[in-house]
């Protein structure tokens with residue numbers, strides 16, 4: 001379980017609160033969509049959860065670990081088990097999808113393996129399994145530079161999974177994709193929440209949130225204005241998003 005209590009983030013000279021006492025309890029397997037007007041704090045919340053931004057106040061527990069109090073080891077636990085998916089993943093264009101998944105992200109692959117390019121056969125099988133799960137088996141030997149935007153995003157998800165991600169944080173992961181590829185990526189993430197108990201926290205359009213998310217959290221001026229499960233937004237909730 002993930003427990004966030006009173007997360008507050010203040011920025012600038014005037015210590016403006018861009019996140020204001022956010023408290024959330026998150027279970028494994030949830031697919032959470034963050035929605036809200038521009039500037040409401042969606043990206044900042046994801047960055048604070050990824051520990052890319054410091055917390056001004058608040059406590060953050062993941063399982064038995066108090067991430068903030070644990071300092072370096074807390075951040076290490078997060079960097080192993082949590083993956084921050086970029087809007088447009090920067091994949092090495094000459095590397096195949098398979099090699100991208102095998103080599104992984106900087107900091108997660110032992111240096112000897114990056115230098116020698118050696119892989120263990122169980123890693124190879126694992127990477128192929130993950131590519132298959134993401135519907136990319138036929139793309140395994142294709143260079144990343146020749147993949148479509150949606151395929152690149154799915155390779156980035158495969159890479160995160162192959163390296164043990166239990167939580168994926170994704171800030172507008174379908175920006176720039178055509179509607180069908182974008183929906184495929186969201187559908188894939190939702191499928192993984194169900195089949196692998198992956199937890200996904202993501203900024204996605206409301207229409208897809210209502211179709212695929214298990215929970216929708218609405219932010220306004222850094223505060224939670226609604227937190228709903230298993231239903232669509234009401235008219236008044238919807239009007240707050242503009």
Ligand SMILES: Nc1ncnc2c1ncn2[C@@H]1O[C@H](COP(=O)(O)OP(=O)(O)OP(=O)(O)O)[C@@H](O)[C@H]1O
Pocket residue numbers: 011012018036037038039040041042043044045
């Ligand atoms: N480093 C920073 N310094 C000062 N203010 C910041 C910083 N980063 C974000 N902000 C402010 O925090 C608020 C929340 O920003 P955030 O990017 O989280 O919004 P958002 O909901 O993701 O918006 P959008 O939908 O437009 O991407 C905004 O008012 C923004 O200007």
